[in-house]
Amino acid sequence: MSVLSRIEKKINKHGESFLLNGTTAAKGFFRMLDSGTMRNYLDDTEIMAVAKPALFLITLQSTPIALDNTIVRDGRTYHVRKVWTERFQGIATAKTAIISA
Secondary structure, eight states: OOHHHHHHHHHHHHOEEEEETTTEEEEEEEEEOOHHHHHHHOOHHHHHHOOSSEEEEEEETTSOOOTTOEEEETTEEEEEEEEEEEEETTEEEEEEEEEEO
16 A cells, blocks of 8 residues: 555545535544744745645645635634645645644
């Protein structure tokens, strides 16, 4: 079983459902974004644009998430502030995003 299939299986089985742009159903793992993690991925200008609460999202690599998309989770709307693809040995395994209200 490849790393990609293991990640997809975990996200599909245990991930939380959310709406992408109000229509596309997707799954992923969310966690609160702390200031240390924020500094790892954002520069000072980007940090100033992030409104609290901010979340860190890991989703399937096939999820069509892009900058400035909207995500609805538990009735609350978030905006994608930054998105990138995680890779393992050159293979795209997941998409990671920073989202905020």
